[in-house]
Amino acid sequence: MLEALIFLFVKHFICDFPLQANPWMYRNKGTYGHAGGLAHAALHGAGTFIIFAFWLGAGAWVYALADAAIHYHIDWAKMNAGKRYDLKPDNSEWFWILLGFDQLLHHLTYFALVAIAFKPIATA
Secondary structure, three states, X not given: OHHHHHHHHHHHHHHHOHHHOOHHHHOXXXXXXXXXXXXXXXXXXXXXXXXXXXXXXXXXXXXXXXXXXXXXXXXXXXXXXXHHOOOOOOOXXXXXXXXXXXXXXXXXXXXXXXXXXXXXXXXX
């Protein structure tokens, strides 16, 4: 479902950049269980629910929850790797590599969710 992927990529941009412009979110994603990181992941889950509900109805909640949980842990790991190695946009090219890897993992998550959600049902 190419349409679902396109919507997920647009949702990702909106939730990861304009809607995360609050320091309360982006500064606290590395503290496990902090409300800022949880709120950020919840935004992603809500967006995924809206997109998947178009095709799956109420069953979309499973994919929304999976997206939120996976997104949260990818971001938490990225933030902690950045802290551990003191990676910042102006001090290391590894900051940008880590950011790109983070984005790759998020997009691979969308491919996996779509593949699972829209897998053709095998008939006997």
